[in-house]
Amino acid sequence: MSIFEYNGSAVVAMVGKNCFAIASDRRLGVQLQTVATDFQRVFKIHDKLYIGLSGLATDAQTLYQRLVFRHKLYQLREERDMKPQTFASLVSALLYEKRFGPYFCQPVIAGLGDNDEPFICTMDCLGAKELAKDFVVSGTASESLYGACESMYKPDMEPEELFETISQALQASVDRDCLSGWGGYVLLVSPTEVQESVIKGRMD
Secondary structure: OOHHHOOOOEEEEEEEOOEEEEEEEOOEEEOOEEEEOOOOOEEEEEOOEEEEEEEOHHHHHHHHHHHHHHHHHHHHHHOOOOOHHHHHHHHHHHHHHOOOOOOOEEEEEEEEOHHHOEEEEEEOOOOOEEEEOOEEEEEOOHHHHHHHHHHHOOOOOOHHHHHHHHHHHHHHHHOOOOOOOOOEEEEEEOOOOEEEEEEOOOOO
16 A cells, blocks of 8 residues: 555645635545544645645645745745745745655645636645646545546536535545545635535445
């Protein structure tokens, strides 16, 4: 078993019309044994920028703390929040810095940039960025997430439809992966509001 699959995970981000959604499963496991069913994988950087970290849970928490530290330094120096594109470059540089002993994480970054333009990207554990205009996925359920998102995604979805689409895609995908699941956590961000929801899994 790969170290990336040790705890199991599923993270997806999707773009709508001037909004985005980022979602993750809630299971923390040790291989096939479930340890917790309320594990956090999506973290807030600031009001319009979030990061989802799939992979090894301990590395995800360590990496998040380092990123918060770097962002606070940036806020002190620049007196403004970091743009999503800048933050993606920061994450990429931080991961590549540790390439000989990497963090076993695959980040998914989602935010609203200039003129509330949604931005999403993912990268591997060495910081190689993959930009997209529709959706990005990572984690042990990534193959089934790709399939579900490809079939359900439509461009320029309104916030309500985007929330429904990402929720259905996540639930359909984790049902096909025994290392992730146990419900989901969905975050919908538009210029005017942030909507958080916990969706129950079929086992609850």
